[in-house]
Amino acid sequence: MIQRLLPFFTLVALFVILSIASPNFLTSTNLASVVRQTAVINIMALGMTAIIIAGGIDLSVGSMLALAGLLGTMAMEKQGIALGMTVGLAAGMTCGFANGLMTTSLRINPFIVTLGTMGIFRGLALIISNGLPVHEIPPSFAYLAEGSLVHIPVVLWILLLCAVSMHILLEHTRLGRYAFSIGSNPDAAYYAGVPVRFHTTAVYAIAGLLTGLAGMIEASRLMTGQPTGGQGYELTAIAAVVIGGGSLRGGEGSVLGTLVGAFIMGLLANGSDLLGISPYWQQVIIGAVIILAVSFDELRKRRMAK
Amino acid sequence: MLLQLKSIQKHFGGVTALRDGNLEVEAGQVHLLMGENGAGKSTLMKIVAGMLSTDGGEIHWQGRNVRFQNPAEAASHGIAMVHQESMLAPHLSVAENIFLGREPKQPLGWVNRRRTVAEAQRIIEEHHFPLQADWRVGKLSPAGKQMVEICRAIQQGSSLLIFDEPTSSLSETETREVFRIVSTLRERGVGVIYITHRLEELRMIGDRVTVLRDGVTVHSSPLADVSTNEIIRHMVGREITTIYTRTALPPGDELLRVEHLTRAPLLRDISFSLRAGEIVGMAGLIGAGRTELCRALFGIDSIQHGSIHVAGSSVRIRSPRDAVRCGLALIPEDRQQTGLATALPIRHNFTIASLPRISRFGFLNQNAERRIAAEYIGRLRIRAASTRQRAGRLSGGNQQKVAIAKWLVGGARIFLFDEPTRGIDVGAKIEVFEMMDELVRGGAAILMVSSEMSELLQVADRILVMRQGQISGELNGHITQEQIMRHAAFHSSVATTESTSVREQPE
Numbered sequence: 144m145i146q147r148l149l150p151f152f153t154l155v156a157l158f159v160i161l162s163i164a165s166p167n168f169l170t171s172t173n174l175a176s177v178v179r180q181t182a183v184i185n186i187m188a189l190g191m192t193a194i195i196i197a198g199g200i201d202l203s204v205g206s207m208l209a210l211a212g213l214l215g216t217m218a219m220e221k222q223g224i225a226l227g228m229t230v231g232l233a234a235g236m237t238c239g240f241a242n243g244l245m246t247t248s249l250r251i252n253p254f255i256v257t258l259g260t261m262g263i264f265r266g267l268a269l270i271i272s273n274g275l276p277v278h279e280i281p282p283s284f285a286y287l288a289e290g291s292l293v294h295i296p297v298v299l300w301i302l303l304l305c306a307v308s309m310h311i312l313l314e315h316t317r318l319g320r321y322a323f324s325i326g327s328n329p330d331a332a333y334y335a336g337v338p339v340r341f342h343t344t345a346v347y348a349i350a351g352l353l354t355g356l357a358g359m360i361e362a363s364r365l366m367t368g369q370p371t372g373g374q375g376y377e378l379t380a381i382a383a384v385v386i387g388g389g390s391l392r393g394g395e396g397s398v399l400g401t402l403v404g405a406f407i408m409g410l411l412a413n414g415s416d417l418l419g420i421s422p423y424w425q426q427v428i429i430g431a432v433i434i435l436a437v438s439f440d441e442l443r444k445r446r447m448a449k
Numbered sequence: 450m451l452l453q454l455k456s457i458q459k460h461f462g463g464v465t466a467l468r469d470g471n472l473e474v475e476a477g478q479v480h481l482l483m484g485e486n487g488a489g490k491s492t493l494m495k496i497v498a499g500m501l502s503t504d505g506g507e508i509h510w511q512g513r514n515v516r517f518q519n520p521a522e523a524a525s526h527g528i529a530m531v532h533q534e535s536m537l538a539p540h541l542s543v544a545e546n547i548f549l550g551r552e553p554k555q556p557l558g559w560v561n562r563r564r565t566v567a568e569a570q571r572i573i574e575e576h577h578f579p580l581q582a583d584w585r586v587g588k589l590s591p592a593g594k595q596m597v598e599i600c601r602a603i604q605q606g607s608s609l610l611i612f613d614e615p616t617s618s619l620s621e622t623e624t625r626e627v628f629r630i631v632s633t634l635r636e637r638g639v640g641v642i643y644i645t646h647r648l649e650e651l652r653m654i655g656d657r658v659t660v661l662r663d664g665v666t667v668h669s670s671p672l673a674d675v676s677t678n679e680i681i682r683h684m685v686g687r688e689i690t691t692i693y694t695r696t697a698l699p700p701g702d703e704l705l706r707v708e709h710l711t712r713a714p715l716l717r718d719i720s721f722s723l724r725a726g727e728i729v730g731m732a733g734l735i736g737a738g739r740t741e742l743c744r745a746l747f748g749i750d751s752i753q754h755g756s757i758h759v760a761g762s763s764v765r766i767r768s769p770r771d772a773v774r775c776g777l778a779l780i781p782e783d784r785q786q787t788g789l790a791t792a793l794p795i796r797h798n799f800t801i802a803s804l805p806r807i808s809r810f811g812f813l814n815q816n817a818e819r820r821i822a823a824e825y826i827g828r829l830r831i832r833a834a835s836t837r838q839r840a841g842r843l844s845g846g847n848q849q850k851v852a853i854a855k856w857l858v859g860g861a862r863i864f865l866f867d868e869p870t871r872g873i874d875v876g877a878k879i880e881v882f883e884m885m886d887e888l889v890r891g892g893a894a895i896l897m898v899s900s901e902m903s904e905l906l907q908v909a910d911r912i913l914v915m916r917q918g919q920i921s922g923e924l925n926g927h928i929t930q931e932q933i934m935r936h937a938a939f940h941s942s943v944a945t946t947e948s949t950s951v952r953e954q955p956e
């Protein structure tokens with residue numbers, strides 16, 4: 144049990160160490176900026192958690208984020224914020240739905256399907272925008288990423304709402320239970336009469352919706368629709384899930400774990416900035432943390448089994 | 450003395466698997482290791498084979514105190530294990546599997562394919578296995594895979610061979626084949642530990658018997674000194690009868706009627722019916738198409754011709770989901786792969802087939818789920834630490850009960866049991882039979898596929914026999930094993946049917 148909480152303790156330790164090491168860490172400005180920086184990855188990682196629990200993977204979320212953000216801001220340019228948001232979310236959901244449909248109906252490994260759509264979504268974003276970012280965004284749209292509500296960043300409220308919803312979805316609904324059972328043993332789920340294809344597709348679509356939302360927050364943060372944005376985000380999102388105890392073999396993972404995983408990476412990046420560690424080294428550190436976290440987790444599971 | 454185990458202990462988390470495991474094996478001796486599921490037999494053997502570590506006690510191997518860190522170390526000392534569930538690489542050939550990890554040494558890691566195949570073929574022919582060295586292991590039936598494991602151990606030249614329920618997936622002829630191999634190994638001075646649940650097998654091969662109960666060695670003696678009933682008493686700790694008898698019920702309405710069902714070439718023109726209150730046995734040799742029939746009825750494999758009627762109305766079953774909606778339930782032969790989500794809590798396994806019944810607007814009623822889990826654990830006497838325990842942690846018998854309970858919760862009425870007692874001990878077998886009896890008394894109908902003819906005779910009201918994808922006979926009234934065999938195999942060609950049957954699909 145103590146070892147299961149290891150990621151959580153790591154996060155607390157990291158927090159304490161940074162508070163001592165840097166006077167600038169424990170300030171409301173800095174903490175708010177950590178939250179704003181990690182919110183995008185965090186929201187994507189929530190969707191990824193559901194996918195990984197159901198035994199899948201989605202490599203296309205980085206490209207999907209760019210495509211959704213681009214389409215959303217383009218709509219916003221002409222039709223205003225409300226419609227722009229709707230288009231962005233719908234675009235993400237459609238992309239996720241397409242991923243789910245292809246893995247379930249063509250029965251292709253999701254790694255391959257989303258490797259393909261990673262290129263397709265990126266290509267579409269570049270074709271539609273002709274490679275140029277969208278700039279004509281209503282100024283008030285910045286409120287989404289930069290605004291505060293009751294002294295707390297709006298993105299944190301959104302993140303909390305998404306996290307609670309995802310937790311309820313996974314632990315208290317039929318869809319969540321089916322996701323666990325499909326990830327744990329797809330054959331047994333199928334033999335038990337679980338509508339495997341429908342629920343797998345639904346999980347990808349929900350993750351797509353969250354990615355669309357993350358795309359709009361990213362667009363609001365940068366105040367542009369970037370067809371080249373979000374590169375490599377898919378790996379960071381997967382890393383957050385895995386650090387938080389998710390298993391790429393399926394059937395394991397939790398919302399709380401993923402949040403902790405994403406914040407560990409966020410704090411590492413922020414702390415390195417504050418302590419003046421070069422961004423080159425940051426990549427090495429984060430990479431090492433991913434491997435360490437997963438090997439501890441594997442060790443724990445093996446000890447339990449042996 | 451080849452092997453001596455002294456008060457071996459093993460704990461998994463809070464659960465004690467072994468408290469005081471003792472065993473002594475001599476060279477040239479077949480030592481039977483018996484006990485109910487969960488008694489700790491497999492755990493003890495995994496410790497000997499270096500797959501698990503010990504928490505206490507001593508292992509003496511050829512007089513020396515040893516502790517194996519991994520299976521390779523145990524293997525290098527001459528200990529080999531033939532596993533209950535196949536531990537082979539399905540994409541490789543029979544020959545490559547036999548030599549896996551011990552390929553004849555060549556410069557630059559080069560593999561001498563021809564020599565491997567020739568050597569493997571020599572072993573296969575010497576022991577008359579119905580195998581070919583170049584067959585792909587993935588295409589073999591469980592029986593075929595078992596034989597490859599045995600070949601592997603023979604090739605290794607081991608001085609101690611552990612058989613973990615080798616015959617539980619084999620037919621009668623194949624079982625005799627295994628016994629023949631075990632006797633030749635004994636003659637060559639090899640020590641054999643043989644785990645089995647089949648009481649009728651005991652006297653055919655054993656020299657000595659050791660009984661485990663609840664992780665403790667409770668009995669050890671030469672086999673000639675104990676009666677079968679005494680062994681059973683040691684195993685369960687109480688008096689039970691080995692013979693199960695049930696009184697037939699007057700058959701009720703027809704629940705399932707199958708007409709001219711065909712899926713060439715495996716299933717041809719199959720017609721039969723099941724009535725409420727009936728247990729219908731299905732006998733046949735391995736490869737006769739019994740499992741395939743269950744799969745087709747349950748919508749896993751599509752059918753080409755024929756019709757299925759449930760409770761009088763014609764239905765189309767295209768997926769397990771359709772089957773479940775029609776009130777069908779399948780308890781598959783390979784529990785771990787298709788019957789259970791072993792990494793998930795027992796509680797989740799109970800309700801997986803009936804979530805719509807315990808949820809509203811997609812939200813689960815977790816209190817109802819907990820109630821259901823507690824109820825079935827009590828009713829089926831499932832031995833578990835809690836309803837949150839992972840299903841994979843249960844013993845085989847208890848896993849089977851969970852796999853069955855899943856359908857009881859769902860309220861199914863037509864049950865397809867595929868080898869329901871495979872890998873289950875005497876006590877649990879009787880419990881499974883009692884569950885089946887209870888089901889039919891509640892108005893269900895059961896099709897019971899089994900390779901254990903004696904069990905079919907005890908449990909079934911009538912018996913259908915399959916041969917080469919067809920129903921070759923239906924037996925009623927007083928049935929004998931000879932009658933079944935006559936329908937199951939052509940008189941002269943039992944051997945040939947068998948020898949082709951270890952290969953499930955043509956390449």
